[in-house]
Amino acid sequence: MxxxxxxxxxxxxxxxxxxxxxxxxxxxxxxxxxxxxxxxxxxxxxxxxxxxxxxxxxxxxxxxxxxxxxxxxxxxxxxxxxxxxxxxxxxxxxxxxxxxxxxxxxxxxxxxxxxxxxxxxxxxxxxxxxxxxxxxxxxxxxxxxxxxxxxxxxxQREELFGNKFCTVLYRYGEENIASSRDLFDLYTISKIKLNTTLFDVAMVIDSLMRKEPRLYDRNPDTIIKNVMIDDQLKNLIRNGHVPADIKEKTQVFITQHLNNSKDKYKTLIDTFFDDHRFEPTLLKHHDLLNHHITKHPSILWNLKQLEEKKKR
Structure with a gap:
């Protein structure tokens, strides 16, 4: 119970x-x-x-x-x-x-x-x-x-974790209104021993379902700084106790994985946004992806938006 x-x-x-x-x-x-x-x-x-x-x-x-x-x-x-x-x-x-x-x-x-x-x-x-x-x-x-x-x-948990990572960075478009609940969830993720490869792959693919800026160009400092630790979060936590290091630890976690995305996955990301091509084989561990991933509706939708933007 x-x-x-x-x-x-x-x-x-x-x-x-x-x-x-x-x-x-x-x-x-x-x-x-x-x-x-x-x-x-x-x-x-x-x-x-x-x-x-x-x-x-x-x-x-x-x-x-x-x-x-x-x-x-x-x-x-x-x-x-x-x-x-x-x-x-x-x-x-x-x-x-x-x-x-x-x-x-x-x-x-x-x-x-x-x-x-x-x-x-x-x-x-x-x-x-x-x-x-x-x-x-x-x-x-x-x-x-x-x-x-x-x-x-x-x-799989790393897929949800990667989605939450991108949600904190992209959800509302503006850098000053990220959700305190999303921040808390990402803070919780930062304390878990992850399969880092699975997490990074899921994170990068999730970012391709979103508008630019590209994942490695997001600024976590501004995003995290402007999150309001509000009653919406406090009411959902036992006794309303928000960890004192929630922003600091989450920012370190985000920065670490953004650096990974640039070091390991820049070619995949740039091919998507510059050439409007989704090439999962550019991932070293593309075998971790669903074998229907090239038909993913969110990815295809984003590619379509990029093509239409190019024509304008």
């Missing part, structure tokens, strides 16, 4: 609800094969030890089954999730669905145990339909209230 001491009871209720939803999704044959748990919930509830912070949203990436029209499968997934929410006693009026090309977002309202209004969010991304690394994995998830255990599909 999860030790809830030091946390806001309303947040505990929310993560119990998240556990309920995840259990339903991953005990349903159709969705458990097609949805890979991503983001802060995957990191903190699966890949990090002892849940260093709470995560109050659910992020999935759709996994293409290479069999059917993924748009049709998307409709089926939406139908199943609505049924799951109904089974968990959420009404139609509680559920708002916001579809767009890259993702589907469910905003789910509810009344807390003390009668107040609250909500949680589910997002399903459809541009990262292919894992970056060779394959996804299954990990045990323990329901945070009941203790029930079930298997959850998720990327």
């Amino acid at each position: 999860f030790d809830t001491s030091g946390f806001n009871p309303r947040l505990i209720e929310k993560i119990y609800r998240i556990s309920d939803i995840l259990q339903k999704i991953y005990t349903t044959t159709y969705t458990k094969k097609r949805l890979s748990l991503y983001g802060g919930t995957a990191l903190n509830f699966l890949h990090f030890k002892d849940i260093p912070r709470l995560s109050i949203d659910i992020d999935f990436n759709y996994r293409d089954q290479q069999q059917n029209d993924w748009a049709q499968e998307r409709n089926e997934i939406d139908t199943i999730i609505k049924k799951i929410l109904h089974d968990l006693h959420y009404n139609n009026d509680d559920i708002a669905i916001q579809p767009s090309y890259p993702l589907t977002r469910f905003d789910i309202g509810y009344k807390t145990a003390d009668g107040e209004k609250d909500s949680l969010k589910i997002e399903i991304g459809y541009l990262r339909r292919i894992p970056v690394l060779s394959k996804h994995i299954l990990l045990p998830f323990t329901h945070l209230k009941t203790g029930d255990e079930f298997s959850v599909q998720t990327p």
Whole structure:
């Protein structure tokens, strides 16, 4: 059972609800094969030890089954999730669905145990339909209230770590509004003994799904300096305790791996942005990548944007 001491009871209720939803999704044959748990919930509830912070949203990436029209499968997934929410006693009026090309977002309202209004969010991304690394994995998830255990599909941890690294550097475009939660997650990653090769490969490939500046040209000093350590983060950490060295240690970690990206992967990155070609064989360890990586929708989308920019 999860030790809830030091946390806001309303947040505990929310993560119990998240556990309920995840259990339903991953005990349903159709969705458990097609949805890979991503983001802060995957990191903190699966890949990090002892849940260093709470995560109050659910992020999935759709996994293409290479069999059917993924748009049709998307409709089926939406139908199943609505049924799951109904089974968990959420009404139609509680559920708002916001579809767009890259993702589907469910905003789910509810009344807390003390009668107040609250909500949680589910997002399903459809541009990262292919894992970056060779394959996804299954990990045990323990329901945070009941203790029930079930298997959850998720990327290899270094893929998630590489994504979080790039999220800190790129997420909001502007260097002065990086998320304190993302900073905390990257700080946690910096303390873990990594497979450095896997991490760097995943980090570099993830950076090719984003606009310039190129990975090795990012300025971590400014980005980290301007992160606000706010209540959004403090409320998610037990007793609100934020480590004193969070910025210093994270900045050292970022700088180290940015230097690696320039030393080892500059040719791959420059070929992508200058020549508009994705050549994974330029990676010494390209065998670590998913064998469909050249068809990755986010990479192809970014290449298309580069080509269109060149024509203007």
